[in-house]
Amino acid sequence: MASERAISAVEEEIDYEGLGGNVPLHINMIAGSLAGISEHAVMFPVDVIRTRMQVLSATPAATYTGVAQAFSRISSVEGARALWRGVASVILGAGPAHALYFGTYEAVKETTGGNREGHQFASTAIAGASATIVSDAFMNPFDVIKQRMQMHGSAYRTLAQTASTVYKQEGLRAFYVSYPTTLTMTVPFTAVQFSVYEWAKKVLNPSESYSPMTHVIAGGFSGAVAAAITNPLDVAKTLLQTRGSSTDARIRSASGMVEAFKIINQREGLKGFARGLSPRVLTFMPSNALCWLSYEGFKFFLVERERSL
Structure with a gap:
């Protein structure tokens, strides 16, 4: 009897990890949605600092030497609420965007053979790239709104006000001017992230049983590896997404990624592309850990719940 229970437990663990084949798509999407909201909401204050540190034409009052100083100055001068300005845009967009993200990832990974035994790097990279193309198309306008609200001295206070003002003053293009740059950044970011995650997960947990600690590590x-590699592209994306609020004429007229790179290089050289590196890594390391922990945990819970019905 004990051996039968052990065999049953092993079978359940294997079923759980057979993502695309054994877990329904709607569970992957629900789990992804809950994970996305959890991840972005918890790490939002650090994301505010990343945006502030990446703005190229920042005033002296908005120039920070490090994450700790930024936290201290923003909290004392602007109040703690400033660290959460724009969070509504993230929460509203992150749920559906992450549902699309993880749903696409699991579907494409299954189709391309990513659930076979061994390290299927090509499959996970393709699935990750496909996921980000779909989710970023939905999320990009929300990200623009968020960053406009995060800037130092921003007059924007609500999601609706920001969206309306940006649209009236700059048109629909303002919400997607950074989309090519976003994809140029997030496609390699996601490909690296998913490939490293799947590799590390299998190295740390060869049995592929549900292991919260494995998902966290x-x-x-x-997240840290992918964030560091793609930081230069993130600096360019921030320049494009906040250009409408800049007092610099050249930044305001920047039309795309190539122009953004030229401006950054001419103004600050290579060090300009390292702007916000520390808060970016500090954002993505714990947020990715939380995202995967939440995603795998919610998925495990939802699968067990459906089995018990």
């Missing part, structure tokens, strides 16, 4: 490590 693999998620944090993959």
Whole structure:
């Protein structure tokens, strides 16, 4: 009897990890949605600092030497609420965007053979790239709104006001001018992140049983690696998404990624592309750990719940 229970437990663990084949798509999407909201809401204050540190034409009052100083100055001068300005845009967009993200990832990974035994790097990279193309198309306008509200001295206070003002003054293009740059950044970011995550998960947990600690370590490590590699592109994206609020004429007229790179290089050289690196890594390491922990946890819970019905 004990051996039968052990065999049953092993079978359940294997079923759980057979993502695309054994877990329904709607569970992956629900789990992804809940994970996305959890991740972005918890790490939002650090994301505010990342945006502030990446703005190229910042005033002296908005120039920070490090994450700790930024936290202290923003909290004392602007109040703690400033660290949460724009969070509504993230919460509203993150749920559906992450549902699309993880749903696409699991579907494409299954189709391309990513659930076979061994390290299927090509499959996970393709699935990750496909996921980000779909989710970023939905999320990009919300990200623009968020960053406009996060800037130092921003007059924007609500999601609706920001969206309306940006649309009236700059048109629909303002919400997607950074989309090519976003994809240029997030496609390699996601490909690296998913590949490293799947590799680390299998190295740390060869049995592929449900292991929260494995998901935390693999998620944090993959997030840090991907964030560091793609930081230069993130600086360019921030310049494009906040250009409408800049007092610099050349930045306001920047039309795309190539122009953004030229401006950054001419103004600050290579060090300009490292702007916000520390808060970016500090954002993505714990947020990715939390995202994967939440995603795998919610998925495990939802699968068990459906089995019990």
